[in-house]
Amino acid sequence: MSVVALVPAAGRGLRLGEQIPKAFVELGGRTMLARAVDGLRKSGAVDRVVVIVPPELLGSVKADLGRSHDVDVVAGGAERTDSVRAGLEAAGDAEFVLVHDAARALTPPAMIARVVAELKAGSAAVIPVLPVTDTIKSVDVLGMVTGTPLRSELRAVQTPQGFSTQVLREAYDAGDLAATDDASLVERLGVSVQTIAGEAHAFKITTPLDLVLARALLDADS
Ligand code: C5P
Numbered sequence: 001m002s003v004v005a006l007v008p009a010a011g012r013g014l015r016l017g018e019q020i021p022k023a024f025v026e027l028g029g030r031t032m033l034a035r036a037v038d039g040l041r042k043s044g045a046v047d048r049v050v051v052i053v054p055p056e057l058l059g060s061v062k063a064d065l066g067r068s069h070d071v072d073v074v075a076g077g078a079e080r081t082d083s084v085r086a087g088l089e090a091a092g093d094a095e096f097v098l099v100h101d102a103a104r105a106l107t108p109p110a111m112i113a114r115v116v117a118e119l120k121a122g123s124a125a126v127i128p129v130l131p132v133t134d135t136i137k138s139v140d141v142l143g144m145v146t147g148t149p150l151r152s153e154l155r156a157v158q159t160p161q162g163f164s165t166q167v168l169r170e171a172y173d174a175g176d177l178a179a180t181d182d183a184s185l186v187e188r189l190g191v192s193v194q195t196i197a198g199e200a201h202a203f204k205i206t207t208p209l210d211l212v213l214a215r216a217l218l219d220a221d222s
Contacts, residue, residue, distance in 0.1 A: 001095045001096065001120060002047045002048070002093070002094045002095055002096070003045060003046050003047050003048075003094060003095070003096045003097075003098065003116055003119075004046070004047065004048045004049070004050060004091040004092070004094035004096075004097050004098070004165075005040045005046045005048070005049045005050070005097070005098040005099075005100055005112075005160060006049075006050050006052065006084060006087035006088070006091065006097060006098065006099050006100065007033065007036055007037060007040070007049060007050070007051045007052065007087075007100050007101075007102050008052045008076060008080055008083040008084055008087065008099070008101070008102070009021070009022075009023030009024075009033045009036075009051060009052060009053050009076070009083075009102035010052050010053055010054045010075070010076025010077065010080075010083040011023070011080065011083075021054055021057070022102070022103055022205070022206075023036075023053075023102035023103065024057070025211070027105060027106075027205075027211075027214050027215060027218055028215065028218040028219075028222070032102050032103060032105035032205060033051065033053075033061075033065070033102045033105075034064075034065060035105040035106065036100060036101070036102045036103075036104060036105045036107065037049050037051065037065060037071060039105070039106075039107045039108070039109050039112060040098070040100060040109075040112060040160070041070070042109035043109040043110070043112035043113045043116070044109070044113060045112060045113040045115075045116035045117070046098065046112070046116070047070065047094070048070050048071075048072065048094070049070060049071045049072070050071075050072045050073075050074060050087045050090045050091060051065055051066075051071060051072070051073045051074075052073075052074055052075070052076040052083040052084070052086055052087045053073060053074075053075065053076060054075070054076060055075040055076070058073060058074075058075050061073045072090055074086050074087065074089075074090050079177070081172070081177040081179070081185075084099055084172070084182060085172055087099075088165070088168065088169055088172060091165060094165050095164070095165060096116065096119045096120075096162060096163065096164060096165060097162070097163055097165045097168055098112070098115060098116070098159075098160035098161065098162050098163075099159060099160060099161050099163070099168075099182045100112075100159045100160040101159040101160075101204060103204045103205045103206060104158065104159055104202050104203065104204050104205070105205060105214065106201045106202070106203075106205075106214060106217060106218075107158075107159075107160070107199070107201065107202040108199050108201050108202065111128055111197075111198065111199045111202060112160055114128075114196055114197075115127075115128060115160055115161075115162040115196065116162060118162065118194055118196055119162045119163075119164070123162075123192075123194040124163065124164045124167045124186075124191050124192070125161070125162070125163050125164070125167060125183055125186045125191055125192070125193040125194065126161070126162040126163075126193070126194045126195075126196060127157050127158070127159075127161045127162075127181075127183050127193055127194075127195055127196070128157075128158040128159070128160075128161075128195070128196055128197065128198035128199070128202065129155035129156060129157050129158065129195045129196070129197075129198050130155065130156045130158065130197075130198040130199075130200070131154075131155065131156075132151055132154040132155065132156050135148065135151055136148075136149055136151065136154055155195060156198070157181055157183065157198075158198040158199075158202045158203075158204075159181075159202070161181065161182050161183050163182065163186060167186055167189070167191055168182060168185075168186065170189060171185035171186045171188070171189055171191075172185065174188065174189060176188070201217070
């Protein structure tokens with residue numbers, strides 16, 4: 001029952017305000033991408049990692065992370081889903097696939113192992129989630145509130161998201177790829193998605209403030 005983890009890292013990450021693609025920003029002397037790959041390996045639950053990078057960085061990442069026997073590096077596309085599709089093509093005959101996010105560089109390995117355990121226990125799709133602390137409103141284009149979903153029923157979704165490889169490939173073959181996570185594509189097929197407890201440290205490093213927090217957490221650990 002082999003498990004391949006896909007790490008899409010081909011985005012520009014403009015919200016972080018850095019000049020280089022987000023996954024290649026350094027945290028404590030190592031790129032977010034290298035740390036995300038490390039976490040997947042340390043989980044002990046992943047057999048192979050496929051890293052998906054901007055085409056112009058293919059050579060340099062191959063020469064670095066790609067030297068490891070259990071890491072493959074492929075070129076990504078214009079949209080996140082194009083990059084995940086490229087990773088799925090490189091996943092071969094893996095039974096399960098995880099889709100992680102290079103920006104969740106500090107994800108605890110134990111949480112990754114829990115996602116895989118739930119897949120092996122029989123779930124076709126598994127996502128780590130946290131309760132939401134803010135009240136969330138929907139708004140229209142003019143900024144007027146159109147609704148207030150019940151907070152107790154909302155969850156913030158993290159990665160890695162785990163899938164039966166066959167199910168995720170079916171979801172990608174179904175066509176409509178407009179979505180901000182992979183589980184949404186699988187939900188459209190009518191497949192049940194199992195949630196498990198996420199972790200605060202698996203937060204997505206998206207804004208300059210997130211970067212300050214990530215660096216402070218690393219300093220506190222060293
Ligand atoms: O833009 P967002 O933060 O949702 O991106 C999530 C992940 O998808 C990031 O790790 C980013 O590098 C990756 N991505 C990608 N290819 C794209 C766009 C985003 O691999 N074209």
